[in-house]
Amino acid sequence: MAGVAASAAMAGLPTAGHALTPQLLLEATTREIEVNGTLAKQLAVVGPDGPEGLRVKRGDHFKFKLVNKLDTETLIHWHGLILPPSQDGVPGISAPTIPPGGSADYDFPLVQAGTYWMHSHVGFQEQLGLAMPLILEDPNDPLSNLQEVVLFLEDFTFKDPEAIVAALRGGGQTDTAVGHGAGGMAGMVHSQGAGAVDAGMPGMKGMAGMSGMAGMKGMAPATGTTAAPAVAGMEGMADLNDVDFDAYLANSRTLRDPQVVPVERNGKVRLRIINGSASTNFFISAGGQSARLIAVDGEAVHPIDDVIFPVGIAQRIDLLVDVPGGKALPIIAQREGDTARTGLILAGPGAAVEKLSDDADAKAGAIGVELESRLRAVEPLPVRPIAAELDSLLSGDMAKYIWMMHGGVYPNNKPLVVRTGDRTAVRIRNQTGMSHPMHLHGHVFQVIEIGGKPLAGAVRDTVVVPPQSDMVIAFDANNPGNWAYHCHNLYHMEVGMFSYLTYVPAT
Ligand SMILES: [Cu+2]
Known part of the structure; x- marks a missing residue:
């Protein structure tokens, strides 16, 4: 792979066929x-x-x-x-x-x-x-005859992430951290299309005393048990991105020098797209052409044909795309709320590959629940009554860059306690102005309620919970132990948006 100076392939080891599973x-x-x-x-x-x-x-x-x-x-x-x-x-x-x-x-x-x-x-x-x-x-993969292309997405910075966090907390001036120092105003400016707010911008300093619009319902660090009211228009005011990165990578390459994958057989490709970003949600498109979504987070869903698919931090989607002979099909990942984009090119035989800008003409919107609400698992959880519903509160203070679960910053917060064998529902209540990609380790869960509406949604391991909204997931407590349960935005997790799941024996 050009662009990678050090060869990552290890000589002398088999490249496939672990049937006898030697170490x-x-x-x-x-x-x-x-x-x-x-x-x-x-x-x-x-x-x-x-x-x-x-x-x-x-x-x-x-x-x-x-x-x-x-x-x-x-x-x-x-x-x-x-x-x-x-x-x-x-x-x-x-x-x-x-x-x-x-x-x-x-x-x-x-x-x-x-x-x-x-x-x-x-x-x-x-x-x-x-x-x-x-x-x-x-x-026994029925699609094993298809060409497979893995697309691994990452956000990239030349800066020290610790310095980015310090800047987000108001400890320094940087052009990397988006202006939370302006007390939550950053998201409002974004939604009006005025571009990223520079935290060091002199004109913003006078607004730093606004302390995250703490007077607004649901945006203050919440300790109560009632759900945040749905405030009309709040979604448009959400903060979409904390951090401005130096580049967005697709298989370690930028779109200025993208990977070009020759399409081999019958013009159909199975794309395995992984959002390995620390802090970036993406929208995936295939040059305006329709693609077929067949799996999320490794779990099959009933197919959905569309032209654009969100993939949140740590999530995966499997897409089927047709690449007609002679055509070069760009697979583009555009950053949520931004024009920045990355991707790779699927090139049919004889296709001319054009240069693509790593900046789209128009900003992408925010990841909502539109796709999540349409997803239906091919293998849903077996039908069982829910034995316990647990509460999982997400709160924070954007101005101070504090992100909390269950009323506190880890380890000063409570775990989720489940009883062995129980079908357990978890009501995730996001009272903040940002979305959070919530990930439970060691289990798969099914999305069973979005914004108050029941559904038999996707089975997955990471779900994006939009700002100021509720989502309910369910799983069977069948893997006793202690398991991390956290926001997968790495910057949120590292400042404490982390908890865990622990088991008590069945009585
Ligand atoms: Cu988060």
Whole structure:
């Protein structure tokens, strides 16, 4: 892959066929990539199948030794996998970190098939590149004759993420952190199409005393138990992006120098799209052409044909696209609320590939619930009565850049407590002005209510809960242990928007 200075392929290891599941090697290491002409040193996971991701089969064992070749501690989480809690890769919840030069062994049966990913769960290592696709192949995949293309999306910054957080908290001037220092005004300016607010812009300073519009209902750090009222027009005032990045990457490339994938067979491609961003939601399109959505977060959905599909932070979508002979089809990911975009090109035989700008003509909107409301799982949860409904409150203070779950910042907040065997519903109440991609480890859940309307929605592991809204998810408490449950916006999580799920025995 051009643009990647260090080869990520490891010589001497098999590239496919883990049928006998010998223990294979994964390394946490570093690499250099070129981002719009500038070399950047990144962290990286290197495995036997190269930088396009790790491929393993359902029914096999996930049997790896993870070696830490970094000069700092690390630990990797296998996002979306149902596995024993001790192997889930979250420091403080499932296992200790791996020291420099150390290693950890993983061995568990793979019970799922679909599009997944892996990433560090330590500090900002995921933002720095310690992440990779994880494709769980289905041995009986009816689509196995199709060409497969993995599209791994990331947001990229040359800056130190810790400095970005400091700026978001008002500790310094930067052109990277979008102006939360202006007390929640940033989102309003965005929605009027005036562009990103520079936190260091002198004219905004006088507004810093507005303290996040704390007087507005539902936007203050909330401790009550009643749901926030639906305020007309609030969605338009939402903050869409915290952080302005230097680039958006598709398989480690920008759209100025995109990957061009030759389309081989019968002109039909299965795209496995993974949003591996730290803090960016995207809208996916295929050059205005209709595509067919067949899975979200690795789980099959009844097909939906459309021209644009949102994919939230940490979520995945599988799309089928037709690439007519002689045509070059751009697969574009445009940032929510922005013109910035990235992507790759699917090129049919003999196609001329045109240069594409990494800036769209018009801004994308906000991710809402339009698609989520239409999703229907092919294999919904078995029909059972709900034994317990738990409350999960999301709150925050945008001006101070404090994000909370269950009334506090981790670890000063309460976990969700479930009883072994219970069908459990969780009402997620987002009382903030931002959307939050909420992720539960070690389980899959079904979306069963959106904005007060019941539905038999998608089965998945990460759901975007829009500002000022409720969503209800349900799952079976059938994997006892302690499991991370958190906002997957890395900047929110790192300042404390993190909790966990814990079990008590059935009585
Ligand atoms: Cu969040």
